[in-house]
Amino acid sequence: MGSRLIFFLIISSLLCFIPISHATRPTPDDYSPDPIKAANLGGWLVTEGWLKPELFDNIPVNKDLLDGTQIQLKSVTQNNYLSAQNGGGSTIIANQPTASTWETFKLWRVTEITFQFRVLNWQFFGIDDNGNLVATSTSSNDSDSSHTFVIIRKDDEPNRIRIKAPNGSLLQVNSDATVTADYTENTNWGDDDPSVFVMTNVLQLKGEFQVTNGYGPDNSTSVMKKHWNSFIVEDDFKFVSENGLNAVRIPVGWWIRFDQNPPRPFVGGSLQVLDNAFSWAEKYNIKVIIDIHAMPSSQNGWEHSGTRDGLQSWGQTDDSIDQSILVVDFLTSRYANRPGLYAIELINEPLAPGVTLDSLKKYYKSGYDTIRKYSNVYVIMSNRLSIGDPIELIQFASGFSGSVIDVHYYNYASIFEGMTVQQNIDYVYQNRSSALNSLMVSNGPLIFVGEWGDGMEVKNASKNDYQRFGSAQLDVYGRATFGWSYWTLKAAQNQWSLEWMIKNGYINV
Numbered sequence: 124m125g126s127r128l129i130f131f132l133i134i135s136s137l138l139c140f141i142p143i144s145h146a147t148r149p150t151p152d153d154y155s156p157d158p159i160k161a162a163n164l165g166g167w168l169v170t171e172g173w174l175k176p177e178l179f180d181n182i183p184v185n186k187d188l189l190d191g192t193q194i195q196l197k198s199v200t201q202n203n204y205l206s207a208q209n210g211g212g213s214t215i216i217a218n219q220p221t222a223s224t225w226e227t228f229k230l231w232r233v234t235e236i237t238f239q240f241r242v243l244n245w246q247f248f249g250i251d252d253n254g255n256l257v258a259t260s261t262s263s264n265d266s267d268s269s270h271t272f273v274i275i276r277k278d279d280e281p282n283r284i285r286i287k288a289p290n291g292s293l294l295q296v297n298s299d300a301t302v303t304a305d306y307t308e309n310t311n312w313g314d315d316d317p318s319v320f321v322m323t324n325v326l327q328l329k330g331e332f333q334v335t336n337g338y339g340p341d342n343s344t345s346v347m348k349k350h351w352n353s354f355i356v357e358d359d360f361k362f363v364s365e366n367g368l369n370a371v372r373i374p375v376g377w378w379i380r381f382d383q384n385p386p387r388p389f390v391g392g393s394l395q396v397l398d399n400a401f402s403w404a405e406k407y408n409i410k411v412i413i414d415i416h417a418m419p420s421s422q423n424g425w426e427h428s429g430t431r432d433g434l435q436s437w438g439q440t441d442d443s444i445d446q447s448i449l450v451v452d453f454l455t456s457r458y459a460n461r462p463g464l465y466a467i468e469l470i471n472e473p474l475a476p477g478v479t480l481d482s483l484k485k486y487y488k489s490g491y492d493t494i495r496k497y498s499n500v501y502v503i504m505s506n507r508l509s510i511g512d513p514i515e516l517i518q519f520a521s522g523f524s525g526s527v528i529d530v531h532y533y534n535y536a537s538i539f540e541g542m543t544v545q546q547n548i549d550y551v552y553q554n555r556s557s558a559l560n561s562l563m564v565s566n567g568p569l570i571f572v573g574e575w576g577d578g579m580e581v582k583n584a585s586k587n588d589y590q591r592f593g594s595a596q597l598d599v600y601g602r603a604t605f606g607w608s609y610w611t612l613k614a615a616q617n618q619w620s621l622e623w624m625i626k627n628g629y630i631n632v
């Protein structure tokens with residue numbers, strides 16, 4: 124053989140072992156990383172009001188009545204609460220002296236002053252043929268005026284309200300406790316007026332849907348762009364790189380795939396901000412984990428899932444999974460060739476039992492295959508929350524090379540109430556540590572503590588307490604095979620802000 128031929132054979136046999144296409148399957152050996160130390164960029168591209176409360180400050184009208192706000196309504200004449208019988212499906216009666224789930228209604232904000240009301244079993248308020256207030260229809264939309272009511276508030280006592288029904292008459296409570304849409308009198312707001320209710324605001328959601336719909340179509344785009352361009356900036360990536368961290372986990376919402384034209388009320392522009400994040404990350408040698416944090420139809424009902432009203436129905440239809448796969452496909456194809464891309468997390472905090480193991484596995488399989496069409500990056504699969512068995516996905520995930528299981532560890536829950544600082548630390552060294560060990564099996568997926576924080580259910584903990592608790596967690600979570608990510612880089616409350624904790628000497632990575 125001539126030397127040319129030998130050279131050719133050597134080169135071609137070498138090429139067989141070099142991944143020449145980005146679609147080449149990696150071998151398990153490719154996936155033995157140095158564990159990452161990351162900061163979550165929470166509250167940036169997916170709004171969470173508690174991380175930056177002032178984002179909501181300038182909503183001009185009814186800013187305490189955003190989408191998903193839970194209210195209770197007490198008739199002043201009956202001194203009883205409106206109640207959806209059996210949680211919904213029939214009439215609303217003003218007959219309950221105390222308020223609980225049947226008496227709690229979730230708002231849809233249609234305009235600044237018009238609303239739809241959703242009962243426990245998710246039906247909407249409407250008026251039947253006899254003029255009675257009922258909750259029978261499970262479907263509605265903003266342009267469905269038959270379910271839309273006006274809330275009229277008393278000027279100097281805004282929790283005293285009247286409610287105008289779709290046909291223009293006011294709701295009134297009759298002496299038999301029925302509620303009808305046939306009152307037309309003026310009011311002096313007295314306790315003798317059957318159209319007056321006292322409204323209790325039980326709970327508010329402050330997520331992306333709420334802030335964008337709260338500001339409305341004219342102003343939400345400018346408000347969000349201002350937020351995106353100021354909350355996290357290039358300097359933050361520099362800060363991350365200079366303080367012992369080497370990655371960021373960036374929560375994004377499903378609407379990002381629509382670029383400039385997402386369905387209302389979401390606004391376009393977060394995609395360009397994510398592009399910027401990649402440029403900054405690459406400049407400072409920071410790895411990027413894209414975390415699909417808010418799923419279509421909501422995987423947990425919490426504000427950070429992008430929900431309108433708290434209804435969790437992701438995974439219950441094939442459509443919600445198909446829509447999610449389009450998000451995965453869009454993001455992976457856009458960023459596959461960016462050197463900063465390190466991992467894609469398919470979903471954040473799917474909540475059991477609403478999200479079933481079967482639907483989640485179906486999504487993970489399809490999401491994994493979608494990512495592998497473009498890239499060999501790590502594929503992060505989140506554990507479900509509220510499960511007894513933390514290892515339920517380990518065997519399943521073992522079948523996918525480059526897969527990672529994400530677990531979130533916060534010492535906030537009733538079991539931590541009353542614990543001392545030392546008991547919190549012991550819990551990390553014993554319970555968290557053994558939970559992590561049970562997840563890290565040979566030939567299994569890598570394990571990622573994708574969210575944790577230094578907060579405790581301890582009143583007036585000292586700086587030294589936070590330092591000890593923080594270093595215990597760094598010690599234990601530092602053993603996680605994929606690494607960890609602190610929640611979150613910036614927050615209004617100091618112990619949730621990794622930036623503040625580092626700058627003030629509470630945490631040293």
Ligand SMILES: *[C@@H]1O[C@H](CO)[C@@H](O)[C@H](O)[C@H]1NC(C)=O
Nearest residue numbers: 252253254290291292304305
């Ligand atoms: C609204 O419907 C009720 C019940 O059918 C009726 O009594 C009332 O007159 C209607 N109001 C208007 C403004 O049509």
Ligand SMILES: *[C@@H]1O[C@H](CO)[C@@H](O)[C@H](O)[C@H]1NC(C)=O
Nearest residue numbers: 262263264265266267268269
């Ligand atoms: C919204 O509701 C109205 C009234 O029920 C209906 O005519 C319309 O088709 C609905 N639109 C959508 C998009 O479902």
Ligand SMILES: *[C@@H]1O[C@H](CO)[C@@H](O)[C@H](O)[C@H]1NC(C)=O
Nearest residue numbers: 182183337338339340341342
């Ligand atoms: C939009 O913002 C301007 C001032 O910035 C304010 O005057 C106006 O009321 C807002 N419009 C809406 C619909 O909120």
Ligand SMILES: *[C@@H]1O[C@H](CO)[C@@H](O)[C@H](O)[C@H]1NC(C)=O
Nearest residue numbers: 538539549550553554555557
């Ligand atoms: C933590 O682990 C200890 C020792 O295994 C166990 O006795 C205790 O019940 C666990 N605590 C909780 C709150 O699960």
Ligand SMILES: *[C@@H]1O[C@H](CO)[C@@H](O)[C@H](O)[C@H]1NC(C)=O
Nearest residue numbers: 541543580581582583584585
């Ligand atoms: C915490 O500190 C505040 C102010 O320093 C004090 O008023 C309060 O009593 C303390 N609470 C506890 C539980 O020590």
